[in-house]
Amino acid sequence: MSNHETTTADSPTQPTDETPWQYLANAEPIRIRDPLAEVLGMVPEHEPLVVTFADVAKVAGHACPAVAGAYRSTQLALERLYPDGYPVRSDIEVIVGGEPSDSGLGPMANVIRHITGAADETGFAGFGGFGGRNDLLSFGDVDASGRAFRFERTDNDTAVIVSFDPSGAGVDSDAGGGPSMQTLSKIVAGAADDDEARGFRKQWYSRVQRILDAPADGGPFTVEKTG
Template sequence: MSKHESTAADSSARTTDETPWKHLASAEPIRIRDPLAEVLGMVPDEEPLVVTFADVAKAAGHACPAVAGAYRSTQLALERLYPDGYPVRSDIAVTVGGDSSDSGLGPMANVIRHITGAADETGFAGFGGFGGRDDLLSFGDVDASGRAFRFERTSTDAAVVVSFDPSATGVDPDDSGGGAMETLPRIVAGDADADEATAFRDRWHERVQRILDAPAAGGPFTVEETG
């Protein structure tokens, strides 16, 4: 086997994610079709892209309750809007309840954009409109408590509102993160010992995992169909 062939074989045998994770929660991946990716040959026709929680955590640079809440909110919304098939990018419009300057909302919107492709005016306009996703994500009023997001399937006008109550998870990103955050300043300053840092990370990611495992009802999430 030539050096080139050996390198190619080694490359093909690698996992798709070589990030050396030490602490990361896990979740069911989200499968979503992207017609533009199909046209350009990234994936076979009508086959989905696979977006994992690891993907959005890497894009965000961290895994936290807000990132997990946005991931799970999107997952629950897409399951409701597309019960019989894969969700489709460019067919999903999202309203993020609140203002883009609100604490935590910007990062949550970025997670939703990463999964659904829905973007503001800076998004890709498509080829002659095909595959466009600009002007599909906005901030505004959503009639629900907590962190609220309205997802609309534009081809059918079906819509759902997902609300996420961070305080129900025991760590509220709007309240300095709760008790688990008390050690963080010491870790950042380099004053915490290894045992303190490990205990903090274990508590932190256990709470993130709880969000990702939460059901559609009876926990921090509420999913309601809307007109």
């Protein structure tokens, strides 16, 4: 088969990711069922879709601590909500703690939406309600510190709150080991040399990786069940 694999109805092999990544952090993929995808034959019944960190980086257009924090927050929440099986799209409701205009929250909400399918009023309404995920994501009050997200299973009303504070991974400031924003400005302006650019990117993705590798508790994340 050529390097440019194609997908047809008779050949359901997924195409390879041919994006020429130079730098990108790694994370365990998230597997999540989508009943509508199963009904339409995208995947076998009861088999999950696989969402990777590369997928959400493409959606965001970049990888950063906020994107990593949203990905890992969602991963931790789904692991707690579905300890014995795959999470299920259309059965997950999310409240993003804060307002869409709050710094970083819009992109973080988009990552959560991409993984869980949970959407605001613009989301897919389903076929006769089946497979719908509109009105499942909103912004509001979540009783937790830092960036906080409430995930709830609508099939059994169990819920968890995940709070995210990047300072727990030492990535909140240049003083905490972060890359120089002055160097970033030089890269954007085309004034940085190759060594400066490589050094900046290495530091940048080191921060992202530390967030993606963080445990459920004791670092930048706290996961708590709620009523």
